[in-house]
Amino acid sequence: MLPAQQARLAADIAELADHHGRCRSALLPILQGIQRDHHQISDFAMQEVARQLDIHPVEVYGVVTFYSFLNTGREGRMVVRLCRTISCDMQHKDRIARQLENDLGIKFGDTTSDGRFTLQWAHCLGMCDQGPALLVNDQVFTRVNCEQVHEILENCRKTFTASGHVLTTGHGHGTAKEAFAR
Amino acid sequence: MSTRNPILFNDIPAESGLRRALEMHPLDIVAEVRASGLKGRGGAGFPTAMKWQLAAAAEGATKYVVCNADEGEPGTFKDRVLLSDFADLVFEGMTIASLAIGATGGIVYLRGEYTYLVAHLESVLARRRQANLLGNDILGRKDWNFDIVIHLGSGAYVCGEETALIESLEGHRGEPRNRPPFPVNTGYMGRPTIVNNVETLCLAARVLARGATWFRQYGTHASTGSKLFSVSGDCAKPGVYELPMGITIADLLVEVGGLGAKAVQVGGASGHCVPSRLFDRTLAFEDAPTGGSIIIFGQQRDMLAVARNFMEFFVDESCGQCTPCRYGNSVLLDGIERLEKGTCSIRHLNELKALGETMELASKCGLGQSAPKAFLSIIEHFHDEVLGREPPHFAA
Known part of the structure; x- marks a missing residue:
């Protein structure tokens, strides 16, 4: 992923976190927003979400891989x-x-x-x-x-x-x- | 006395339950619900008043009312109808519950598959806030503060289990918790929480509107009131029906144009398959319980294919936390494949039955405990149909 794309994704995640809150219970709404807008929750996205919510990235990975509507791989639009x-x-x-x-x-x-x-x-x-x-x-x-x-x-x-x-x-x-x- | 649409689809004035609750002491609201005999409509049939009473008695200034709208049981679609056409009644029920237990926060956990309902629900909530049916000092009652938010699921059947639902709300994997503690004491964010099905909340609002005695005139002694049945499969008129609890399967089939059926799946994938000779069984908690799912199978249906469809569902939807469910479902599916190929010995089939019974006992939550039911009942009632099959032929 290009640095510019990363910066844009990070900004989107920050906006989602501003909207839903920076607490654990905001995790699913934030992930749903990323999935909706970017059709994927990439490694970088998971790390960025973890940083914003101050939790371990693996916690985010565990949640993403549990729900069938969230995906680490790229989905179609x-x-x-x-x-x-x-x-x-x-x-x-x-x-x-x-x-x-x-x-x-x-x-x-x-x-x-x-x-x-x-x-x-x-x-x-x-x-x-x-x-x-x-x-x-x-x-x-x-x-x-x-x-x-x-x-x-x-x-x-x-x-x-x-x-x-x-x-x-x-x-x-x-x-x-x-x-x-x- | 009409037996169709007696309670929910009845033309009862909007907010009449809420207005009556407004005049009552919270303990009297719980007492009214207890007197009605209302039991949870999600399928498990836990007495609603007991949940409310325990949460009301729990210590704490912050409590929650959660509406379980994670309707995922195969063959169930009644909550979709309630949320589409009776959203005000759902929210009225939640608001009454908030008064009864002293909750300030309400959450609708809506399954991700129903995302298209969000705009409608949000507009109803906005209108209710404007009318002071939500917010601070509701309808002028001092210090009655309550509001409702919508939280979306993301495609996990197990989140319909109340502790898994709470885990999901808190931003975790939807894995059921050990109980106790129960959500009424330690629920969402560790606070006292009641989790009620959409239909239960609607019925509670009706109980308050018309009183427990009126409610009890429908249904049976152990299963009071009416039930919404989501009817699909081989019948002339599939759809959502409101009928009194305790109706026989045969009578329901007459109502929906499903005469001549070979079997009926009562309670969805996690329910029982009932063959035609047992159609005099009643749909009630004390006999054949259902969260509403009624799937009708005509004479032409292959019951082993039905069992396979249900088993594939559970293999996919098991959360994987406990071994009986995670592994047991795969083994049962493998058994179905052997039956399809005609390579399953009766000794092996008996082992599969024992495994199914073990799963019922040893699984951690309701999902694993009920996953083998469809398989076991189909094996029991359609023994002749599933044994000794010829292997499928392939064109050379």
């Missing part, structure tokens, strides 16, 4: 989690799983090479009466069929286009439409 529990299983989650693998070109547990998508299994999402269900980051989708897999992923891809476009135009450069035409 969109994490797709398909429910594998019995009620969704009986509603043909296997077909949705195959379609997701086909449309993303990866297997469960993997991340696309462009860093956009990670595909994972989830346990019961609490949507058993309207399965198969999946989460894309925080958003839930129910009664998903194979065709909708394509739609959902395409909508995610549009989000990437939109945010990429915001990055290139920055502030104050006319309307979004004009900027896009350029």
Whole structure:
């Protein structure tokens, strides 16, 4: 990681610690914030959190590796989690799983090479009466069929286009439409 | 007397429980809950009033009310409905509890999978603060100060266990604690803490609104009131149903359009599998208890595949702290694989049963103690179906 990136990550962590507090009970909210914004809790991030909260880095590592929504390795910007529990299983989650693998070109547990998508299994999402269900980051989708897999992923891809476009135009450069035409 | 939607989904005026509690002495609130016979709706069925009374009696100026919204039991989704459509009732229940035990802090431990509910819950909390239903001197009652924050989980089923939940709140791995001490004495940050299920808190608010006698007219002697059932699987009308405690499985199947089922899983992955010949069993703490999960299996379902799904769940979700659970679940899953391949001797199956019984006795927390139940009940009731299978064929 470049020093500039490290400095930015450290500043983000300091901001999260300012917001949630510098105590042990703020650890999970801080880690959740890092995961959300950086899609990974790296060694450097864990050391920095430990420094900010004045605890041993291994304490942080122990927590990160315990929870399935926190990861030391890099995740995609969109994490797709398909429910594998019995009620969704009986509603043909296997077909949705195959379609997701086909449309993303990866297997469960993997991340696309462009860093956009990670595909994972989830346990019961609490949507058993309207399965198969999946989460894309925080958003839930129910009664998903194979065709909708394509739609959902395409909508995610549009989000990437939109945010990429915001990055290139920055502030104050006319309307979004004009900027896009350029 | 209608048996559908008697208590929670009933049209009772908002905040009427809170307003009545406002006039009462904290000990009388606990007494009212005790008289109602309300038991915890998360699945374990611990008497709610006893928790409240112990926390109320505990020394300390700082106490906490924790709402357990870590709804992770496979097949359970009633708390999602309560949090979406009855958030005010949940917070009303927490606020009443704060008065009963003398708590100043409230925490909703919301599972990470329900992050999409946070915005809604925060807006309800903001509105309640504005209406002085939270904050300082609530509704003009001097020195009744209480507020609620939301704390998100991060995808760990075991955090639904109350001491694991507290560990998680404190920023640790969600590993269950030894008990005693119990959270009512040594809970969040070492302070007296009650941890109640979402539905329990809602019901407590209703008990205060309408009184214990009204509440007791529903349900059975040992299981008073109503229960929310999260119904999924092979039935015509899956969804959340509010029905009196003590309803038979057969009657519930009529209600949800699940006639002709082969079996029903009562209580999710950590519950029992009940075959059709036992559908006259009642859904109550004294018979077939459930935190609400009802999964219906039609005649076409392979019960060994069901057992495998549940075992995979527990292998993944065991926190790994104690050996019976960490290792036992993997051994049971291996046994299921042998049964699938048709290579499991009856002697080995008997060993697996003994192992399951050991896990029930020797595991540290409720997760490990109930993990083998589904496996054991499926082996018991569907013996013929799971033994002597032909190995799966693969196309050459």
